[in-house]
Amino acid sequence: xxxxxxxxxxxxxxxxxxxxxxxxxxxxxxxxxxxxxxxxxxxxxxxxxxxxxxxxxxxxxxxxxxxxxxxxxxxxxxxxxxxxxxxxxxxxxxxxxxxxxxxxxxxxxxxxxxxxxxxxxxxxxxxxxxxxxxxxxxxxxxxxxxxxxxxxxxxxxxxxxxxxxxxxxxxxxxxxxxxxxxxxxxxxxxxxxxxxxxxxxxxxxxxxxxxxxxxxxxxxxxxxxxxxxxxxxxxxxxxxxxxxxxxxxxxxxxxxxxxxxxxxxxxxxxxxxxxxxxxxxxxxxxxxxxxxxxxxxxxxxxxxxxxxxxxxxxxxxxxxxxxxxxxxxxxxxxxxxxxxxxxxxxxxxxxxxxxxxxxxxxxxxxxxxxxxxxxxxxxxxxxxxxxxxxxxxxxxxxxxxxxxxxxxxxxxxx
Amino acid sequence: xxxxxxxxxxxxxxxxxxxxxxxxxxxxxxxxxxxxxxxxxxxxxxxxxxxxxxxxxxxxxxxxxxxxxxxxxxxxxxxxxxxxxxxxxxxxxxxxxxxxxxxxxxxxxxxxxxxxxxxxxxxxxxxxxxxxxxxxxxxxxxxxxxxxxxxxxxxxxxxxxxxxxxxxxxxxxxxxxxxxxxxxxxxxxxxxxxxxxxxxxxxxxxxxxxxxxxxxxxxxxxxxxxxxxxxxxxxxxxxxxxxxxxxxxxxxxxxxxxxxxxxxxxxxxxxxxxxxxxxxxxxxxxxxxxxxxxxxxxxxxxxxxxxxxxxxxxxxxxxxxxxxxxxxxxxxxxxxxxxxxxxxxxxxxxxxxxxxxxxxxxxxxxxxxxxxxxxxxxxxxxxxxxxxxxxxxxxxxxxxxxxxxxxxxxxxxxxxxxxxxxxxxxxxxxxxxxxxxxxxxxxxxxxxxxxxxxxxxxxxxxxxxxxxxxxxxxxxxxxxxxxxxxxxxxxxxxxxxxxxxxxxxxxxxxxxxxxxxxxxxxxxxxxxxxxxxxxxxxxxxxxxxxxxxxxxxxxxxxxxxxxxxxxxx
Numbered sequence: 007x008x009x010x011x012x013x014x015x016x017x018x019x020x021x022x023x024x025x026x027x028x029x030x031x032x033x034x035x036x037x038x039x040x041x042x043x044x045x046x047x048x049x050x051x052x053x054x055x056x057x058x059x060x061x062x063x064x065x066x067x068x069x070x071x072x073x074x075x076x077x078x079x080x081x082x083x084x085x086x087x088x089x090x091x092x093x094x095x096x097x098x099x100x101x102x103x104x105x106x107x108x109x110x111x112x113x114x115x116x117x118x119x120x121x122x123x124x125x126x127x128x129x130x131x132x133x134x135x136x137x138x139x140x141x142x143x144x145x146x147x148x149x150x151x152x153x154x155x156x157x158x159x160x161x162x163x164x165x166x167x168x169x170x171x172x173x174x175x176x177x178x179x180x181x182x183x184x185x186x187x188x189x190x191x192x193x194x195x196x197x198x199x200x201x202x203x204x205x206x207x208x209x210x211x212x213x214x215x216x217x218x219x220x221x222x223x224x225x226x227x228x229x230x231x232x233x234x235x236x237x238x239x240x241x242x243x244x245x246x247x248x249x250x251x252x253x254x255x256x257x258x259x260x261x262x263x264x265x266x267x268x269x270x271x272x273x274x275x276x277x278x279x280x281x282x283x284x285x286x287x288x289x290x291x292x293x294x295x296x297x298x299x300x301x302x303x304x305x306x307x308x309x310x311x312x313x314x315x316x317x318x319x320x321x322x323x324x325x326x327x328x329x330x331x332x333x334x335x336x337x338x339x340x341x342x343x344x345x346x347x348x349x350x351x352x353x354x355x356x357x358x359x360x361x362x363x364x365x366x367x368x369x370x371x372x373x374x375x376x377x378x379x380x381x382x383x384x385x386x387x388x389x390x391x392x393x394x395x396x397x398x399x400x401x402x403x404x405x406x407x408x409x410x411x412x413x414x415x416x417x418x419x420x
Numbered sequence: 421x422x423x424x425x426x427x428x429x430x431x432x433x434x435x436x437x438x439x440x441x442x443x444x445x446x447x448x449x450x451x452x453x454x455x456x457x458x459x460x461x462x463x464x465x466x467x468x469x470x471x472x473x474x475x476x477x478x479x480x481x482x483x484x485x486x487x488x489x490x491x492x493x494x495x496x497x498x499x500x501x502x503x504x505x506x507x508x509x510x511x512x513x514x515x516x517x518x519x520x521x522x523x524x525x526x527x528x529x530x531x532x533x534x535x536x537x538x539x540x541x542x543x544x545x546x547x548x549x550x551x552x553x554x555x556x557x558x559x560x561x562x563x564x565x566x567x568x569x570x571x572x573x574x575x576x577x578x579x580x581x582x583x584x585x586x587x588x589x590x591x592x593x594x595x596x597x598x599x600x601x602x603x604x605x606x607x608x609x610x611x612x613x614x615x616x617x618x619x620x621x622x623x624x625x626x627x628x629x630x631x632x633x634x635x636x637x638x639x640x641x642x643x644x645x646x647x648x649x650x651x652x653x654x655x656x657x658x659x660x661x662x663x664x665x666x667x668x669x670x671x672x673x674x675x676x677x678x679x680x681x682x683x684x685x686x687x688x689x690x691x692x693x694x695x696x697x698x699x700x701x702x703x704x705x706x707x708x709x710x711x712x713x714x715x716x717x718x719x720x721x722x723x724x725x726x727x728x729x730x731x732x733x734x735x736x737x738x739x740x741x742x743x744x745x746x747x748x749x750x751x752x753x754x755x756x757x758x759x760x761x762x763x764x765x766x767x768x769x770x771x772x773x774x775x776x777x778x779x780x781x782x783x784x785x786x787x788x789x790x791x792x793x794x795x796x797x798x799x800x801x802x803x804x805x806x807x808x809x810x811x812x813x814x815x816x817x818x819x820x821x822x823x824x825x826x827x828x829x830x831x832x833x834x835x836x837x838x839x840x841x842x843x844x845x846x847x848x849x850x851x852x853x854x855x856x857x858x859x860x861x862x863x864x865x866x867x868x869x870x871x872x873x874x875x876x877x878x879x880x881x882x883x884x885x886x887x888x889x890x891x892x893x894x895x896x897x898x899x900x901x902x903x904x905x906x907x908x909x910x911x912x913x914x915x916x917x918x919x920x921x922x923x924x925x926x927x928x929x930x931x932x933x934x935x936x937x938x939x940x941x942x943x944x945x946x947x948x949x950x951x952x953x954x955x956x957x958x959x960x961x962x963x964x965x966x967x968x969x970x971x972x973x974x975x976x977x978x979x980x981x982x983x984x985x986x987x988x989x
Contacts, residue, residue, distance in 0.1 A: 031886040034465070034818045037513045037578050041556065044577040044813025045690060048668050049564075050537050050557035063487055063532040064451060065459035065514075074459045083428040083476065089455035103679050110682045112576075113818040114741045118679075266680065320678030344676040 018270035019231055023080050023123050029115045030077040038112050039069030039105030046346040052374055055104040055342065057349050057367040058095075058356075066095040069105025069117030076120050086133050096125055097136050098363060101227050101354030102313040107345050125229030135228045136359035143230050146237070150219045151185040161215040163187070163194035169201050170212035172248050177212025179204070180250035180279065182264065184257030185220050186388035192395075193388050199411035200256045200284050202420045207291035214248065223259035223314075226267050228355040238268050246278045253277070256284035256411070258315035258387045259353075265319055283315060285386050285410060289324035292331050301417030302334040307408075308380035309337060310371065310394070311347035312387030325386055325410050332417050338378040340371075348374060350385075352393030368397035372405060382406040384413055430457050430481040431525040437504045441486050441527070444496040449487040449533070457482050460514060460528045467824035467884065467892045467899065474889040482509070483525035489533045491608060491616065491654040497529055498652070498951075499614035507954045510652045512552055512580040522954055529652065531582075537561055538655065545660040546605050546629050551582035551653055558658070559811055560668075568663040570597035572812040574868070582607075582653040588645050590877060592809050593761060594870040596724035597661065601644050602871075605629045608655035609643060612943075612952035619643065622657065629657040642942070647921060648953035649939070650946055664696040664765050669807060683739040689803040694810055696764040698771055701790040701802060702782055704756040707840065710864065713785040714758055715833050718873025720781060722774040725761035725809055726873070730864030733757075736817050737804050753798060755863035757790075761809050821853075821883040824892060825899030830870075830877050830912035839865050839878040842905045850897050853882045875912065900975065904982040907931045923967060925958050927975045927987050964989070 016025060023030075040056045047053045054060045058067035065071035075092060078084055086092070099121055106118035128134030135143075145154040161171075163183070170177045181201055187193040205211050222237035245253060245264075255261050264281045268274065291297045309329060315321045322344045329337045342348040351357065351367025371394060375383050385391055386409060395407050432438075432452060442450050451457070461480045462473055472480045488494045501508045508527040535552035542565050547558060555569065556577035562568045571591025573579045581589075581600070585607060589600020597603060606620035606629055619640040621631035632640050643650050674686035681687070693699040704710040710728060717726055729736065733753040738744040747753065760778060764771040782789065790799040804814045829839060844861040860866075866879035880902075882895035906913070907930035925936050939958040943950070950960045959967060969989070976986040 028885075028887055031470075032818070032822050034822060035462070035513065035515045036576060036818065037515070038576070041554070041578045044556050044811050045669050045672070045807050047556040047560045047577070050553070050561050053554070053557045053560065059532075063449075064456060064485065064530065066456050071459040074462055075455050077462070077473075078428070078455075078458045081473075082425050083473075084454045084458070085427065088427065088429075089453060089458075091453045092455045095455065106679055107677070107682060110679070111677075111688070111739075112814060114683075114739075316678070318679050320681060322676055345678065345682075346676075 017272045018119065019226075019235060019267075020272045021119075021123055023076060023120075023127055026076065026116065026120050026123060027080060030073045030080065030120060032113070032115065033070055033073040033077075034113060035070060036112060037068075037070060038108040039117055041108070042342060042346050043108055043111065046342070048341040052341040052348070055108070055346060055348065057100055057102065057351055057370075058098045058363070060370070061363055061366055062098070066092075067098060069109060069121070071095065072099075072121045072124060073115070073117055076124055079124075086131070093128060093134050093136065096121060096128065096134065097139070097228070097355055097359050099354055100313070100349045100351055100356040100364075100367070102349035103317045104313075104346070104349070107317055122227065122229065126231045127229075129229040129231070135230070135355065138359040139228045139355050142224060142228070142355075142358060143233060146220050146222075146225060147233060151189060152220060152224050153185060153189045155189040157216055160188045160218055161213065163191075163197045164201070164213060164215070167198050167201055169205070171215040172212030172250060173215065173217055175212065176249050178210040178251050179212070180245070180248055180253045181211050181213050182221070182253050182255040182260055183213060183218060184255060184260040184388065186257060186392070188218070190388065190392070193391065196256065196388065196391070196409040196411055199409070199415045203288055203297065203411055203414055203418065204254065204284065204291070206418060206420055207288065207296040209254075209287075212250065214244070217244065219244070221260040221263040223263040223267065224355065226263065227353070235271055238263070238271055239274055242268060242274055242277060246275065250279050252280045252282060254282045254284050254287045256386060258283070258312045258319070259389065262314045262318050283319070283321050283324070283386075285315070285328060286321055286324040288414070289327045292328060297418070299331060299333065299414075299417050301419060303332055303413060303417050304334040305382060305413075306336045306338060306380050307382045307384045307413070308340050308375050308378045309343070310340075310350065310375070310383050310385040310390060311344055312385055312390045313347065313349050313353055315387060316347055317345050325384075328410060328414060329384060332413055335413065338380050340374045340378055342374065350390040350393045352389040357389065357393055364393055365397050365400070368394045369401065372397060372401070372403055376403065376405060380405070382408055384408050384410055386410040426476050428476050428478050428481060430454060430478065431483050433483045433506065433525050433527070434504065437500065437506055438484065440500045440504075441484070441497060444493050444500070445486055445488055449489075450484065452484040456485055460485055460511060460530070465515065465823050465826070467896045470822075470824070470886055470892050471889055471896070474892075479523055482528040485528045485530055487530050487533050491610065494529065494610045494652055494654050495614050495616060497527075498610050498612065501527060501951045502613055502949045505949050505951060507951050509953055510648050512583045513578065515575070526954075534654065540565060540567070540660070541629065542567065544628065544630055546657050547660055548629065548655055548657045549581055550655065552580055553582070554578045554580050556811070556813075562660055563663050563665065564667050566663050567660040569658055570603055570661040571600060572808070572810060573600070575812070577811055577813055581658060582656045585644065585653050585656055586647050590868060592727065592812060593725040594868055595718060595726045595872060598871045603659045604640060604644070605632050605657040605659055607640060607643065607653050607657070609651040609653050611651040612947035613949070617643070617651065647957040649943060649957040651952065662765055664763060665694040665810070669694070669811065685739050685801075688737070688739055688814070689800070690807040693806050696771070697810065698762040698775065699806060699809055700760045700762070700778060701799060702758055702760070702787045703754040703790060703795070704787045707756055707837070707864065709786050710756040710758060711833050711836050713782060713787050714867065714869055715873055716781045716785055717760060717778065718833075718869045720777055721872070722762065722777045723760045724763045726758060726869040728758035728864045728867040730755070730757070730860060730866060732866050733802060736808070736814055737801050752801070754795070757864065758867070759805065759809065822886045824882055824884055825895045826879055826881040827898070827902040827906065828877060828879050829906045830875050833869070833873060833876050835911045836865060836867055836876065836878050838909050838911060839880065842902070842909065843880045846898050846901050846905070849901065850894055853884045853891060853895050853898070900978045901981070903928060904979050904984060908982045908984055921957055922955050922959050923971065923975060926964055927972070927979070929987065930984070
């Protein structure tokens with residue numbers, strides 16, 4: 007089949023490598039997958055965009071390299087046994103999507119989708135993922151979360167904030183908290199702040215409590231499609247029967263899964279409730295006057311766009327609007343922002359399997375943030391917060407990291 | 421028929437060579453894993469390498485990839501290659517002629533670690549760069565200092581300047597600033613035998629970078645456009661010029677796309693042309709009027725850029741492949757058109773004066789400016805050029821099948837008609853590869869007016885389907901036919917390098933017998949072991965003798981199709 011012959015529409019999670027044959031043969035080696043879009047380059051230092059290529063400097067780590075490896079594998083030029091190192095190249099990718107953003111603009115091709123499809127092939131053929139990911143998959147299967155935490159602990163973060171359990175009490179808005187901030191007690195505050203702010207704005211909010219499951223995003227990203235589809239089906243049924251009209255989540259991984267990935271599974275019903283990220287939900291509340299901001303917070307901050315929130319889902323302005331709405335906050339931008347943002351290094355399973363690389367990538371983001379003169383990095387993603395936070399803890403950078411709601415809660419006096 | 425299951429197995433370097441290289445760069449920076457070498461083995465715009473991939477030819481695979489961090493390490497690597505007679509190919513992005521096709525195990529020297537701007541000299545208006553520095557990086561740093569490098573490449577801002585030294589470097593603004601090759605002050609090169617060559621005034625201790633010729637013979641001139649045959653550039657000093665725009669580019673008014681709406685045209689529309697710049701699009705009734713107008717504009721002394729993209733606007737300015745096809749089929753962009761870039765570099769009144777001159781020329785010659793009243797939808801669709809004519813980023817947009825075997829002759833402006841006529845003949849002979857490109861047969865070939873219109877470059881291309889080898893072979897037919905048609909018609913040589921690449925260097929003596937003779941002799945001196953970029957710009961006598969007779973015969977057949985006598989071999 008050639009480019010211009012009409013392809014049967016397939017959903018992403020049913021595509022195989024063969025569906026990308028035209029794409030992988032047609033890679034023009036333009037190298038935009040490794041670089042900031044030309045209009046965006048503001049300095050030589052921050053002109054690259056692919057964290058893995060930036061660190062390792064060889065093509066297999068780039069989007070282009072994945073296209074070429076996929077082509078060779080697809081055509082039988084080599085097999086897994088000839089190239090065991092490929093697993094590492096595939097899984098060092100943070101799935102930040104920068105390669106795909108630029109490739110789509112210049113060549114209409116999909117290097118990230120190719121990489122995720124390669125990962126899926128590796129998993130189904132028993133070659134992937136990395137051993138660290140296997141533990142994560144096992145945990146999701148056994149505990150409904152990737153962090154090997156007992157289900158009974160999932161709602162501990164919510165004990166003191168008086169939020170409804172939607173399985174017991176009806177609520178219009180479901181707060182889908184996500185596994186990381188449900189189980190990582192250093193992130194409980196974020197989960198709590200988000201809930202408190204939305205309730206303060208008048209949301210009729212409920213949670214699934216112990217019944218909430220992993221959204222499946224980590225599995226989709228590392229290529230375990232079979233388990234992901236099982237989880238997604240279970241979640242769609244649960245979410246469609248819980249009675250909520252809208253779903254809000256603050257985890258960009260969950261948001262992408264609910265917003266886009268579930269739609270890419272063949273033969274499943276759509277989610278009936280409308281899905282929001284908490285930043286856009288809270289921003290609307292502020293715009294509509296449901297949340298008034300009485301206090302002031304003097305701080306010079308910079309916004310780090312989480313890849314799965316910004317580049318993947320297009321939520322760029324709402325978090326910036328919230329920061330700008332807080333009196334005293336001075337928002338200064340880094341060079342690489344929005345669709346050209348630099349990844350924190352924590353996504354796509356890279357932090358799980360390649361901690362050192364993930365931390366180096368975070369340090370590069372911190373260094374970029376420091377150039378703005380900001381006192382703090384603000385973001386809205388548990389993975390970004392963990393990864394950048396860990397890097398900050400190990401350095402003397404003197405910079406802090408906050409969740410967006412950390413900033414807002416301080417001026418709301420809740 | 422190729423066995424689909426057949427594996428393609430790379431050759432390996434002898435262990436002693438591998439170990440010697442490892443000792444230079446360290447274990448972390450040398451790779452010979454199968455999947456790594458794969459990513460250094462296929463090209464974007466050379467049909468031959470795709471055919472070899474389809475044929476499962478193992479010679480396209482390098483044996484090893486090594487990443488030096490300095491001139492010293494590069495020199496050590498080259499010396500090892502000489503000691504063990506290992507061919508090497510320098511590599512940056514790897515987009516053009518970088519494909520190893522040797523029977524001997526070949527080394528790729530990848531320069532991705534050498535990516536620093538060494539210095540920007542604002543006083544003397546020049547910048548010294550390592551080989552992996554690209555136009556985007558240099559422009560960003562130069563703009564902050566009120567300077568720029570004078571041109572954006574025909575391709576994209578991520579082209580490495582040191583690599584463009586290997587060609588000639590075609591720019592959007594060649595009308596004023598000339599080719600990139602005329603904007604180089606000096607280079608530091610590791611010659612094929614491992615010696616280090618420094619050219620220009622920089623070779624004199626503490627003299628600095630200001631003069632490219634000499635001392636003694638113009639060594640830079642000898643090395644320029646050498647396609648890697650004469651050595652590896654490890655430092656390049658380029659001229660800078662006055663920049664009158666802002667320090668950074670303005671944001672796109674529509675905001676930024678996400679992966680799910682990236683194809684929305686609104687995200688491809690930058691704001692109006694940059695501060696102190698103006699961009700004009702002009703439509704003509706026919707090709708003759710267009711060329712006449714371009715000559716008048718070029719010779720008048722106004723403008724920094726003057727180019728005619730023809731159907732290429734459909735590739736550059738369309739957000740998807742489907743949109744490209746639709747626009748080509750419906751002739752959305754005018755058949756005969758050009759764009760003119762004005763810059764107010766000397767005074768505030770410069771642009772208004774130049775605009776007056778431009779409008780007078782168009783009044784006299786004939787032509788219509790695209791405007792709010794004349795084809796505003798076309799003007800709107802052309803907006804990506806508002807940035808791209810200054811900072812080329814969508815350039816080389818591949819919203820088309822892959823691109824192979826182009827005709828890129830140079831010549832005086834009137835040569836455009838020959839190029840157009842001959843391309844039509846080629847279309848009649850071979851049939852079209854793709855409906856999206858008439859390549860100037862009935863519209864404008866891509867015309868770049870160079871150096872005040874003293875000469876121009878005309879581009880026509882093929883877009884075969886990379887998945888279909890027969891389609892690629894057809895495109896190769898175009899390329900071969902063009903290689904002979906162009907010298908037969910006394911046009912300038914193909915490619916921007918102003919000499920050819922093998923086997924055309926040897927098989928088209930009409931395009932420069934002196935060059936071929938000189939280059940072969942130079943190669944004998946500089947590359948006594950014949951290890952640098954083998955088979956690239958000029959064969960050694962041995963390589964020429966070993967070049968397959970059947971290909972020489974085929975090329976002679978193509979010569980005879982053009983009524984040219986056979987080349988003896």
